[in-house]
Amino acid sequence: MSVTSEELKNYLDGLLRVTEISDYCPNGLQVEGRRDINKIVTGVTASQALIDAAIASNADAILVHHGYFWKGENQVITGMKKRRLQALLTRDINLFAYHLPLDVHPEYGNNRQIAELLSIENVAAYSAVKPVGVLMHGNLAEPASADDFKAIMEKVFSRRVLSEGPTHRDIKTVAWCTGGGQGFIEQAVELGVDAFITGEVSEQTVHTAREMGITFFAAGHHATERYGIKSLGEHLTSQFDVTVEFIDIANPA
Structure with missing residues (x-):
């Protein structure tokens, strides 16, 4: 069928x-x-x-x-x-x-998938950013140094990760927005988290991270948004009698 x-x-x-x-x-x-x-x-x-x-x-x-x-x-x-x-x-x-409907979905969304991949617990949405679910926050299951957490992300996303900001403390709490979410770094600061993760970086993002004392990670727009669509496709095979194939077209951005 x-x-x-x-x-x-x-x-x-x-x-x-x-x-x-x-x-x-x-x-x-x-x-x-x-x-x-x-x-x-x-x-x-x-x-x-x-x-x-x-x-x-x-x-x-x-x-x-x-x-x-x-x-x-x-x-x-x-x-x-x-x-x-x-x-x-x-x-x-x-x-x-x-x-955006896929970014914010609580089960199959890009942000939800990042939480699973990076072992982030106590996941919650920052309700002041609309639609709710675009900016998420939580805590790492196991705190890690900035360098160690960067290495974890590079393994997960299979690419180099840009980092900026403090490296002297362990990262325990994080906020994140997949894709081009670098503009939410100040909201991440308001949340009081140790680190902010997104896909892209802008020139001003680096200064914000340095001056506001938050560790910033840019792991790639494409790389951070592979997992929502893949998860959604896998879900469809449980709902319909269809074959689903995820095809990853490499993109360094």
């Missing part, structure tokens, strides 16, 4: 509370393809490389965290956008994308 694109859309939209979360892009079914779905490819971003891999894998649908049609982008269908959409439409492949 298969699932229809409409059934899958309705299930995911409900699970991820799409109507409750304001975002910078449409969440849900972004490009309509064939009705019946037997094979789903999941990935972080709907790049041409992921589309090509999905085509080679005979996928009926692609499910990603970063889709298309972002606010402020050029609306014309030319160049890169045209080639991507043409590939999907020609092969009749559905594209589903969930951005």
Whole structure:
């Protein structure tokens, strides 16, 4: 048996509370393809490389965290956008994308998955940041020095991690926001945690970490957001009679 694109859309939209979360892009079914779905490819971003891999894998649908049609982008269908959409439409492949709703989901979300990977306990959301769940905080199951915790993250994420700020104390409490969350560093300071983890770094982030006494880690936008979409895809295999394949298109950012 298969699932229809409409059934899958309705299930995911409900699970991820799409109507409750304001975002910078449409969440849900972004490009309509064939009705019946037997094979789903999941990935972080709907790049041409992921589309090509999905085509080679005979996928009926692609499910990603970063889709298309972002606010402020050029609306014309030319160049890169045209080639991507043409590939999907020609092969009749559905594209589903969930951005902030996936970041904040309490079980399958990117932030929740980071907590599991890094053994963070007593996980809670910082309610002053909307949508609730974008900025999380908790404590490490086993406190570690800044250098040791950096080494742990480099092993988990399979990449180099940038760190800045105090290194003289053990890290016990952390706040985190996957992806491009470096702008939340001051809110992390307000929480009184020892360290803040995100994916990206900006020039001013380094100064903030140094001057406000918080240890900052940037572990990569792509690297910190691999796990939500992978977890969500695995969940779908327990709900529907479908095959799901996670394809990781390497990205150093």
